[in-house]
Amino acid sequence: xxxxxxxxxxxxxxxxxxxxxxxxxxxxxxxxxxxxxxxxxxxxxxxxxxxxxxxxxxxxxxxxxxxxxxxxxxxxxxxxxxxxxxxxxxxxxxxxxxxxxxxxxxxxxxxxxxxxxxxxxxxxxxxxxxxxxxxxxxxxxxxxxxxxxxxxxxxxxxxxxxxxxxxxxxxxxxxxxxxxxxxxxxxxxxxxxxxxxxxxxxxxxxxxxxxxxxxxxxxxxxxxxxxxxxxxxxxxxxxxxxxxxxxxxxxxxxxxxxxxxxxxxxxxxxxxxxxxxxxxxxxxxxxxxxxxxxxxxxxxxxxxxxxxxxxxxxxxxxxxxxxxxxxxxxxxxxxxxxxxxxxxxxxxxxxxxxxxxxxxxxxxxxxxxxxxxxxxxxxxxxxxxxxxxxxxxxxxxxxxxxxxxxxxxxxxxxxxxxxxxxxxxxxxxxxxxxxxxxxxxxxxxxxxxxxxxxx
Amino acid sequence: xxxxxxxxxxxxxxxxxxxxxxxxxxxxxxxxxxxxxxxxxxxxxxxxxxxxxxxxxxxxxxxxxxxxxxxxxxxxxxxxxxxxxxxxxxxxxxxxxxxxxxxxxxxxxxxxxxxxxxxxxxxxxxxxxxxxxxxxxxxxxxxxxxxxxxxxxxxxxxxxxxxxxxxxxxxxxxxxxxxxxxxxxxxxxxxxxxxxxxxxxxxxxxxxxxxxxxxxxxxxxxxxxxxxxxxxxxxxxxxxxxxxxxxxxxxxxxxxxxxxxxxxxxxxxxxxxxxxxxxxxxxxxxxxxxxxxxxxxxxxxxxxxxxxxxxxxxxxxxxxxxxxxxxxxxxxxxxxxxxxxxxxxxxxxxxxxxxxxxxxxxxxxxxxxxxxxxxxxxxxxxxxxxxxxxxxxxxxxxxxxxxxxxxxxxxxxxxxxxxxxxxxxxxxxxxxxxxxxxxxxxxxxxxxxxxxx
Numbered sequence: 001x002x003x004x005x006x007x008x009x010x011x012x013x014x015x016x017x018x019x020x021x022x023x024x025x026x027x028x029x030x031x032x033x034x035x036x037x038x039x040x041x042x043x044x045x046x047x048x049x050x051x052x053x054x055x056x057x058x059x060x061x062x063x064x065x066x067x068x069x070x071x072x073x074x075x076x077x078x079x080x081x082x083x084x085x086x087x088x089x090x091x092x093x094x095x096x097x098x099x100x101x102x103x104x105x106x107x108x109x110x111x112x113x114x115x116x117x118x119x120x121x122x123x124x125x126x127x128x129x130x131x132x133x134x135x136x137x138x139x140x141x142x143x144x145x146x147x148x149x150x151x152x153x154x155x156x157x158x159x160x161x162x163x164x165x166x167x168x169x170x171x172x173x174x175x176x177x178x179x180x181x182x183x184x185x186x187x188x189x190x191x192x193x194x195x196x197x198x199x200x201x202x203x204x205x206x207x208x209x210x211x212x213x214x215x216x217x218x219x220x221x222x223x224x225x226x227x228x229x230x231x232x233x234x235x236x237x238x239x240x241x242x243x244x245x246x247x248x249x250x251x252x253x254x255x256x257x258x259x260x261x262x263x264x265x266x267x268x269x270x271x272x273x274x275x276x277x278x279x280x281x282x283x284x285x286x287x288x289x290x291x292x293x294x295x296x297x298x299x300x301x302x303x304x305x306x307x308x309x310x311x312x313x314x315x316x317x318x319x320x321x322x323x324x325x326x327x328x329x330x331x332x333x334x335x336x337x338x339x340x341x342x343x344x345x346x347x348x349x350x351x352x353x354x355x356x357x358x359x360x361x362x363x364x365x366x367x368x369x370x371x372x373x374x375x376x377x378x379x380x381x382x383x384x385x386x387x388x389x390x391x392x393x394x395x396x397x398x399x400x401x402x403x404x405x406x407x408x409x410x411x412x413x414x415x416x417x418x419x420x421x422x423x424x425x426x427x428x429x430x431x432x433x434x435x436x437x438x439x440x441x442x443x444x445x446x447x448x449x450x451x452x453x454x455x
Numbered sequence: 456x457x458x459x460x461x462x463x464x465x466x467x468x469x470x471x472x473x474x475x476x477x478x479x480x481x482x483x484x485x486x487x488x489x490x491x492x493x494x495x496x497x498x499x500x501x502x503x504x505x506x507x508x509x510x511x512x513x514x515x516x517x518x519x520x521x522x523x524x525x526x527x528x529x530x531x532x533x534x535x536x537x538x539x540x541x542x543x544x545x546x547x548x549x550x551x552x553x554x555x556x557x558x559x560x561x562x563x564x565x566x567x568x569x570x571x572x573x574x575x576x577x578x579x580x581x582x583x584x585x586x587x588x589x590x591x592x593x594x595x596x597x598x599x600x601x602x603x604x605x606x607x608x609x610x611x612x613x614x615x616x617x618x619x620x621x622x623x624x625x626x627x628x629x630x631x632x633x634x635x636x637x638x639x640x641x642x643x644x645x646x647x648x649x650x651x652x653x654x655x656x657x658x659x660x661x662x663x664x665x666x667x668x669x670x671x672x673x674x675x676x677x678x679x680x681x682x683x684x685x686x687x688x689x690x691x692x693x694x695x696x697x698x699x700x701x702x703x704x705x706x707x708x709x710x711x712x713x714x715x716x717x718x719x720x721x722x723x724x725x726x727x728x729x730x731x732x733x734x735x736x737x738x739x740x741x742x743x744x745x746x747x748x749x750x751x752x753x754x755x756x757x758x759x760x761x762x763x764x765x766x767x768x769x770x771x772x773x774x775x776x777x778x779x780x781x782x783x784x785x786x787x788x789x790x791x792x793x794x795x796x797x798x799x800x801x802x803x804x805x806x807x808x809x810x811x812x813x814x815x816x817x818x819x820x821x822x823x824x825x826x827x828x829x830x831x832x833x834x835x836x837x838x839x840x841x842x843x844x845x846x847x848x849x850x851x852x853x854x855x856x857x858x859x860x861x862x863x864x865x866x867x868x869x870x871x872x873x874x875x876x877x878x879x880x881x882x883x884x885x886x887x888x889x890x891x892x893x894x895x896x897x898x899x900x901x902x903x904x905x906x907x908x
Binding site (some may be wrong): 017019020023024025027028029032051052053055056057059060062063064066067091105106107108137141142143145146147148209210211385406 | 473474475476479480481483484485506507508510511514515516517518521522560561563592594595596597598601602603654699801821
């Protein structure tokens with residue numbers, strides 16, 4: 001039956017292990033709360049990833065939204081960026097994405113979008129949560145309930161937009177291998193092959209509801225499992241891996257080298273900053289310092305915010321769109337102004353391919369042009385009550401560095417930094433250390449020992 | 456003190472209420488999850504009538520069933536008997552019909568069926584209710600989660616085949632009956648046209664057969680709500696007129712003169728048509744007219760009486776292996792050879808078959824029935840009122856034969872009196888019947904006087 005730590009209700013939405021923490025009752029109430037929160041009059045869009053539990057959640061979300069008087073448009077199985085794109089295109093009142101992104105198959109989640117296809121701000125999510133907790137939902141009378149319709153043109157309309165931003169004719173000759181992680185990217189890439197003559201070679205292409213070929217994380221480890229070994233035998237120019245809802249990307253070079261998940265953002269910064277006008281790169285405190293160095297090459301500036309989608313969304317709202325070159329994190333989640341600041345793994349892939357085309361360089365050559373940074377990441381079980389003391393002690397011990405306490409503790413020295421924080425999504429303490437050049441092994445181990453000594 | 460009309464009722468008959476603030480999707484979902492937990496993982500058929508709230512509630516019900524690890528089979532908009540027959544035929548774990556039957560359009564409800572497509576019996580219903588209140592539902596994990604399937608083709612076909620197996624369809628077709636139909640824009644709208652026109656080759660004059668439109672009249676098919684049908688029968692010179700309720704289980708009949716028959720007489724005609732074809736006795740509720748006894752006696756069969764409520768009649772039909780059963784006043788005809796459920800299609804088929812066989816007009820068939828006069832009344836429920844009325848009645852009629860299985864029914868030489876409290880509304884219901892207008896009026900008046908104290 002129900003088990004602890006299998007449900008999280010936060011400004012990022014509703015997330016949990018289905019049947020263990022996340023139940024139909026949560027879904028119904030959250031949908032009714034969102035229906036109460038949104039202004040009536042324009043339809044609400046809905047899409048899901050292929051997880052088996054997605055059907056149950058879809059039914060609940062539809063019921064809750066119809067009952068609160070909203071017309072619902074079901075886009076079927078689509079990636080999260082496609083939903084966000086459709087919200088803008090159809091001038092919808094908002095949207096819901098059902099899918100647990102990079103989490104294992106037993107998880108599922110609801111993500112909520114406002115009328116412009118953007119994630120809700122912290123203030124808006126706070127209001128949504130208050131409605132949810134109060135359970136005072138505005139349900140409409142029997143004769144003014146919403147109506148459901150199904151729409152299957154969302155993917156093609158999204159691809160039309162991609163085609164208008166990127167030079168597909170120039171890019172389609174690339175030989176690219178993609179690990180779809182049994183998620184929604186398979187749909188998108190197959191359609192790109194059909195409609196635009198791309199030559200994507202797909203693995204783990206079949207959408208699965210119960211078991212993915214491997215954990216759908218976008219990092220160098222998952223890239224190394226199946227994707228990277230295929231690159232050289234297939235003579236591919238690059239390899240990409242997407243999480244289940246295709247908002248994140250991980251990369252392998254033409255030499256079959258899995259890149260660190262930290263690389264997508266610096267590479268895209270290198271590509272986007274010279275195109276102007278935006279000079280600001282928004283990223284979180286855990287992301288590589290390589291992005292600062294690359295930004296400096298182009299006269300750009302990095303704004304660091306706490307980890308988590310919410311802080312990035314809020315930070316974006318503090319700037320005019322034309323000030324920002326891109327925003328993202330060291331997880332392969334990057335948003336670009338052409339795509340209205342939506343995390344979009346597919347668009348990120350096209351940006352990297354465009355970069356290769358424009359520079360006439362192989363992916364491995366582009367990567368070789370960057371200084372080497374070594375990042376170490378670890379996680380340890382969380383002992384919540386000891387965290388403040390731990391952070392205070394670490395701060396005192398590392399007084400020689402520049403201190404940032406906006407999310408746990410980050411300490412910076414020239415060429416070296418560490419970040420110790422509590423995860424928002426899992427009950428763990430995360431420790432991240434980075435150094436220009438060789439790995440900062442001694443610092444990393446000492447930090448891990450320190451955290452370990454608490455438990 | 457009189458109680459307010461219930462806008463939500465959760466009880467042994469399931470969940471029913473006014474959609475909006477009262478019957479919410481969360482409640483429907485939780486009830487469906489309790490149901491899914493009770494019947495176990497497997498296919499559960501889900502259909503609905505044409506109420507505006509049907510689609511919303513169907514999504515909520517599917518959500519609850521999926522969460523319990525069941526596979527909802529969506530059969531769309533269908534009459535309740537069609538859903539029941541399909542459940543039994545396909546050996547599903549159970550079925551849910553989203554319909555508030557004859558209640559007004561703002562209401563909706565869940566009707567719950569077991570694997571045989573029958574209403575849950577009393578014990579099953581209270582077990583399910585306990586499960587609902589306990590809220591310890593089966594919670595399927597992602598790996599245990601099933602999908603949604605749909606079957607929009609087979610259920611209707613299956614139902615009509617079942618019904619037609621028990622009548623001489625060729626004989627009916629040959630007559631090319633002129634038939635008027637009022638389907639109240641309900642779940643029977645499409646199927647009834649198909650049945651009467653395509654299957655039975657009637658010349659159909661249909662009204663209110665658009666399932667997209669709101670109910671065209673008061674949902675309950677009674678003489679006082681069927682003026683338009685009567686008008687249609689007269690205008691088009693029809694041989695007969697049929698009216699259904701929104702979920703197609705109840706039937707009302709209008710004769711060729713435009714007179715809407717008393718529902719007890721319709722049942723009596725159906726009994727008269729069925730008994731020559733089928734072995735077994737007859738089961739009706741306590742409030743049904745004695746005309747059924749006379750008709751059964753003419754065929755050498757006996758009549759069993761049960762408390763009011765379809766489930767009670769069905770249970771007794773099963774127990775005594777009856778040929779036919781029903782509840783007179785509410786237009787329910789149950790032929791177990793077709794399925795153990797109220798079915799307006801069985802009623803239509805048997806009546807048309809009888810007309811084809813005898814060549815008689817409906818008014819003539821009705822006129823040949825023994826004549827009884829019935830009087831009905833109602834009063835707001837008040838605590839203790841029924842008990843005092845029962846005592847007063849027994850004192851007034853010390854020599855009557857009494858049946859106390861549902862309120863009190865007193866059998867007298869000149870007729871009977873039945874007083875009971877409604878299962879679905881906070882009301883006392885009073886009925887009296889006798890051979891003549893005067894006698895019936897006298898019994899009814901006396902009862903109402905005793906009620907007034």
